[in-house]
Amino acid sequence: MEWREDRLFLLDQTLLPRKVKMAACSSVEDVTDAIRTMVVRGAPAIGIAAAFGIVLGAKASTARNRNELLKDVLDASERIGSARPTAVNLFWALERMKNVLLQNETDNVSLLKDLLLKEAHTILSEDRETCRRIGLHGSALIKEGDGILTHCNAGGLATSGYGTALAAIFAAGEQGKNIKVYVDETRPLLQGSRLTAWELKAAGIDTTIICDNMAGLVLKEGKVNLVITGADRIAGNGDAANKIGTYSLALLAEAHEVPFYVAAPRSTFDMKLQCGDQIPIEQRDPDEVAVFQGKRIVPEGVDVYNPAFDVTPHRLIRGIITEKGVVTPPYEANLAKLFD
Amino acid sequence: MEWREDRLFLLDQTLLPRKVKMAACSSVEDVTDAIRTMVVRGAPAIGIAAAFGIVLGAKASTARNRNELLKDVLDASERIGSARPTAVNLFWALERMKNVLLQNETDNVSLLKDLLLKEAHTILSEDRETCRRIGLHGSALIKEGDGILTHCNAGGLATSGYGTALAAIFAAGEQGKNIKVYVDETRPLLQGSRLTAWELKAAGIDTTIICDNMAGLVLKEGKVNLVITGADRIAGNGDAANKIGTYSLALLAEAHEVPFYVAAPRSTFDMKLQCGDQIPIEQRDPDEVAVFQGKRIVPEGVDVYNPAFDVTPHRLIRGIITEKGVVTPPYEANLAKLFD
Numbered sequence: 001m002e003w004r005e006d007r008l009f010l011l012d013q014t015l016l017p018r019k020v021k022m023a024a025c026s027s028v029e030d031v032t033d034a035i036r037t038m039v040v041r042g043a044p045a046i047g048i049a050a051a052f053g054i055v056l057g058a059k060a061s062t063a064r065n066r067n068e069l070l071k072d073v074l075d076a077s078e079r080i081g082s083a084r085p086t087a088v089n090l091f092w093a094l095e096r097m098k099n100v101l102l103q104n105e106t107d108n109v110s111l112l113k114d115l116l117l118k119e120a121h122t123i124l125s126e127d128r129e130t131c132r133r134i135g136l137h138g139s140a141l142i143k144e145g146d147g148i149l150t151h152c153n154a155g156g157l158a159t160s161g162y163g164t165a166l167a168a169i170f171a172a173g174e175q176g177k178n179i180k181v182y183v184d185e186t187r188p189l190l191q192g193s194r195l196t197a198w199e200l201k202a203a204g205i206d207t208t209i210i211c212d213n214m215a216g217l218v219l220k221e222g223k224v225n226l227v228i229t230g231a232d233r234i235a236g237n238g239d240a241a242n243k244i245g246t247y248s249l250a251l252l253a254e255a256h257e258v259p260f261y262v263a264a265p266r267s268t269f270d271m272k273l274q275c276g277d278q279i280p281i282e283q284r285d286p287d288e289v290a291v292f293q294g295k296r297i298v299p300e301g302v303d304v305y306n307p308a309f310d311v312t313p314h315r316l317i318r319g320i321i322t323e324k325g326v327v328t329p330p331y332e333a334n335l336a337k338l339f340d
Numbered sequence: 341m342e343w344r345e346d347r348l349f350l351l352d353q354t355l356l357p358r359k360v361k362m363a364a365c366s367s368v369e370d371v372t373d374a375i376r377t378m379v380v381r382g383a384p385a386i387g388i389a390a391a392f393g394i395v396l397g398a399k400a401s402t403a404r405n406r407n408e409l410l411k412d413v414l415d416a417s418e419r420i421g422s423a424r425p426t427a428v429n430l431f432w433a434l435e436r437m438k439n440v441l442l443q444n445e446t447d448n449v450s451l452l453k454d455l456l457l458k459e460a461h462t463i464l465s466e467d468r469e470t471c472r473r474i475g476l477h478g479s480a481l482i483k484e485g486d487g488i489l490t491h492c493n494a495g496g497l498a499t500s501g502y503g504t505a506l507a508a509i510f511a512a513g514e515q516g517k518n519i520k521v522y523v524d525e526t527r528p529l530l531q532g533s534r535l536t537a538w539e540l541k542a543a544g545i546d547t548t549i550i551c552d553n554m555a556g557l558v559l560k561e562g563k564v565n566l567v568i569t570g571a572d573r574i575a576g577n578g579d580a581a582n583k584i585g586t587y588s589l590a591l592l593a594e595a596h597e598v599p600f601y602v603a604a605p606r607s608t609f610d611m612k613l614q615c616g617d618q619i620p621i622e623q624r625d626p627d628e629v630a631v632f633q634g635k636r637i638v639p640e641g642v643d644v645y646n647p648a649f650d651v652t653p654h655r656l657i658r659g660i661i662t663e664k665g666v667v668t669p670p671y672e673a674n675l676a677k678l679f680d
Contacts, residue, residue, distance in 0.1 A: 017639045151553075182645075185629065187527060187551035190637055193630075197642040208643040211527035211629055213491075213552035213585025217650040220587065245553025247560065251595045252588055289525065289551055290533075295633050297530055299357040302537040303548040305522075310557040 001040070001048060001160060003121070006059065008052040010040045013157055013191075017198040025049075028057040028076045035083035035090070038189065042158020043232045043268050044127050047089030051120035053080045054097040058113045065107040073101060073116075085280045086241055086309045087232040088270045093123055124160050130265045131162035133323035138168020138228065138263050141319070141326070144177050146225040149215060149253075151184040152243035153195040154230025154263060164263040165228040166199060168321060173205050181205055182224060184212045186243060188288040188306065212245050219256040227253045228321070231264040238314030238331030239276025240264070247310040250317070259318035266322055271339055276311035284308045341380070341388060341500060343461070346399065348392040350380045353497055353531075357538040365389075368397040368416045375423035375430070378529065382498020383572045383608050384467050387429030391460035393420045394437040398453045405447040413441060413456075425620040426581055426649045427572040428610045433463055464500050470605045471502035473663035478508020478568065478603050481659070481666070484517050486565040489555065489593075491524040492583035493535035494570025494603060504603040505568040506539060508661060513545050521545055522564060524552045526583060528628040528646065552585050559596040567593045568661070571604040578654030578671030579616025580604070587650040590657070599658035606662055611679055616651035624648045 002009045008025040014037065015021050023039050025031045031053030034040050040049045057076030063069035077094040084090060100119045101112060142148065148169060155166035162170065172179055181200055186192035193209045200207040210218055218224055227249060231240040240246075240262045253260040273279060286304035290296060298304060319326040320335075327334045342349045348365040354377065355361050363379050365371045371393030374380050380389045397416030403409035417434040424430060440459045441452060482488065488509060495506035502510065512519055521540055526532035533549045540547040550558055558564055567589060571580040580586075580602045593600040613619060626644035630636060638644060659666040660675075667674045 018636070184553070185527070185638075187525070187553060193638045193642075198639050201639055201642050206643075208645050209629060209638050210645050211552070211584065213524070213527060213588055214645065214647065214650075216588030216591055217584065217647060218645070220650075244551070244557065248553055248556030248588070248592055251556055252591055255591045255595070289549060293633055293635050296358070298525075298533045298549050299538045299541055302533075302541050303546075305548050305550050305554065305558070307554065307557060310554075310560075 001045065001124070003052055008049065008056065010034055010049065011157065012039045013041055013195060014039055016194050025053070026056065027060065028053050028079055031056060032080050032083045035080065042153060043087035043089040043230065044159040044164070044265060045157065046084065046087050047093035047267060048124050048127060048160055050080045050090050051093045051097055051123045054094065055117050055120050058116050063109055065109065066101060066112060069109055069112055070101045073098060084282055086282045089267045092267045096123060127160040127265070128162065130323040131159050131164065131167045134164050134263050134265065134321055135162060135167030135171035137325050138321040139171035139175060141226060141261060142168060142172040142177060142179060143225070147180045147182065147223045149182045149218065149224045149227045150196065151192065151229045151246050151249050152186045153191040155196055155199040157195050157199060158230060164230045164265065166196065168228055168263055169200070169205065170203055173203055179205065181207050182218055183207060183209050184215060184245060184249065185209055186245060187212055191243070215249055216252045219252055219258055224258055227258060227260045228263055231262045231268050232309055233279050234262070234264060234269045234320065235273040235276050235279060236271045236332060236335060237275050238317055238320065238329070238335060239311050240317060241276060241279045241281070241309045241311045244307055244310050247312045250312040254316055260316055261319050261321055262317055263321040266324070266338065269335065269339070271335070276313060279311055281310070282308040341385065341464070343392055348389065348396065350374055350389065351497065352379045353381055353535060354379055356534050365393070366396065367400065368393055368419055371396060372420050372423045375420065382493060383427035383429040383570065384499040384504070384605060385497065386424065386427050387433035387607060388464050388467060388500055390420045390430050391433045391437055391463045394434065395457050395460050398456050403449055405449065406441060406452060409449055409452055410441045413438060424622055426622045429607045432607045436463060467500040467605070468502065470663040471499050471504060471507045474504050474603050474605065474661055475502060475507030475511035477665050478601070478661040479511035479515060481566060481601060482508060482512040482517060482519060483565070487520045487522065487563045489522045489558065489564045489567045490536065491532065491569045491586050491589050492526045493531040495536055495539040497535050497539060498570060504570045504605065506536065508568055508603055509540070509545060510543055513543055519545065521547050522558055523547060523549050524555060524585060524589065525549055526585060527552055531583070555589055556592045559592055559598055564598055567598060567600045568603055571602045571608050572649055573619050574602070574604060574609045574660065575613040575616050575619060576611045576672065576675060577615050578657055578660065578669070578675060579651050580657060581616060581619045581621070581649045581651045584647055584650050587652045590652040594656055600656055601659050601661055602657055603661040606664070606678065609675065609679070611675070616653060619651055621650070622648040
């Protein structure tokens with residue numbers, strides 16, 4: 001993800017790994033579409049893209065004072081926020097951008113636009129540092145020779161560039177630990193086989209793709225010492241929404257007494273929510289399941305259910321790896337401390 | 341599946357649902373290839389195809405007496421048996437064909453060939469009756485309004501034409517029960533979305549496809565009252581090998597206190613085996629996972645693990661639906677009675 005020549009450049013994740021192509025966004029509409037169609041995806045990355053989307057909205061604004069600019073920014077926020085409902089980083093970033101205007105009492109619109117751009121860059125660089133710290137804390141959980149199972153993509157592509165769940169794995173690799181990573185392919189959009197495998201291979205980490213339904217067998221065979229995934233929104237009690245299939249995986253890990261960890265920055269927590277039931281779950285186009293690379297695989301006239309996320313209850317989560325350290329149960333008390 | 345003009349005609353299941361095309365087998369080699377490449381699949385269907393494969397082997401034989409014919413039949417058996425190691429029906433059917441020769445002490449080769457053809461037809465028609473009975477016993481477990489979850493294809497396509505797990509569902513439908521069936525798409529070869537959905541739709545049953553990793557959520561949402569799958573080989577203690585993902589599904593059902601049933605004819609039991617650990621698990625080509633409809637979805641150089649089956653331990657199985665009724669725990673004792 002890169003800001004240059006007044007445009008946001010995104011690595012188009014829908015084309016990976018077969019094509020490495022940058023998509024340029026020059027308007028709020030472009031950014032909204034990129035988030036909706038998953039050109040950019042992953043909770044932190046969506047937040048950063050949203051922030052630059054606000055910059056683009058402000059840039060196009062003809063506002064003559066702060067109030068007019070605020071109105072245009074709120075309008076852009078609403079459009080960008082509509083793209084995907086589950087990942088809270090999106091709304092967190094939009095809130096931070098709005099606060100730039102609320103906290104700077106000037107009608108110098110040009111200055112305000114500069115401050116918005118500065119805030120977007122800050123969000124981006126903070127995410128880099130956050131991911132490094134998550135990697136550091138997470139890697140301490142990984143021992144020499146461990147087998148690790150992950151789901152979807154919580155890597156560099158899902159963030160500013162180092163990842164959350166994968167940050168822990170990258171850091172363990174950098175520390176010279178020999179590890180073996182199993183990756184759920186992650187139907188329907190195959191972020192595991194397309195994106196995570198691509199990132200891990202580039203990092204020189206021993207990687208094996210499995211179909212999602214093989215996780216139980218791989219756990220039973222003793223190949224996995226810990227499971228780490230990312231998250232899209234975490235409630236105040238530790239319940240964590242993440243890519244569909246994460247809940248199944250957490251149950252399978254529990255059945256085999258393998259610890260299940262979630263890695264996420266503090267921006268992924270929605271402390272207003274008491275529990276995971278309150279997290280909105282995005283339903284996506286049935287054709288993501290029914291059609292593959294242009295070919296229909298489900299007979300016409302058969303229904304398809306395609307929830308994009310599920311919620312893993314906190315009782316299944318051994319710890320949540322944040323930039324401030326690993327939070328363990330009891331979550332309500334310990335998460336409250338995290339946000340003190 | 342049909343025998344006509346001295347050839348075995350199989351509905352090519354690799355092309356469904358996009359193309360309905362019969363494949364004709366006129367040699368042992370044709371049948372072996374059809375089993376290996378999954379033109380025909382499903383434990384009972386493989387058994388029937390194998391029996392007709394022996395007929396084709398006998399037909400091509402130039403044997404002048406029973407011993408010579410037996411030698412040719414055993415040779416054909418070995419070739420066909422090498423195609424897929426897990427489903428025991430294959431070996432059960434080959435054994436039955438061999439026994440035709442062992443039990444008829446004549447050197448009238450032409451008569452023996454006729455008897456072999458007759459035995460293959462008997463296996464086919466017995467399977468029809470067996471499936472009907474499985475459907476009858478299984479449907480008694482299904483109540484009005486039930487949600488049912490199944491995995492892979494244990495339908496007409498996997499048998500002589502009515503199925504095992506799906507037989508129970510078809511029969512419940514024929515009895516006028518309103519039911520709703522959720523079907524795991526079943527990666528990597530998508531037998532759920534391609535085959536099971538196609539069969540259920542043709543039977544007018546309310547069908548919804550889910551990705552395999554959605555099963556946990558669907559169970560949590562209370563949409564499923566029972567899970568029914570088929571089996572490829574069942575050990576003497578009730579441990580059941582079935583399509584990869586069945587074990588995960590059984591664990592998820594247990595976690596939600598939803599009963600998990602296996603439907604299988606007696607020919608799927610391998611009473612020589614004390615437990616499921618002894619069942620050989622076929623490993624298939626990694627490209628089944630890595631390549632989809634000619635396009636690579638896993639980056640080159642990344643490993644893929646592709647076991648075709650897993651074993652569900654008997655403790656997770658509420659009952660095994662056979663043509664003789666539903667066998668419940670304790671399995672060792674009750675299965676011994678089944679084979680009395």
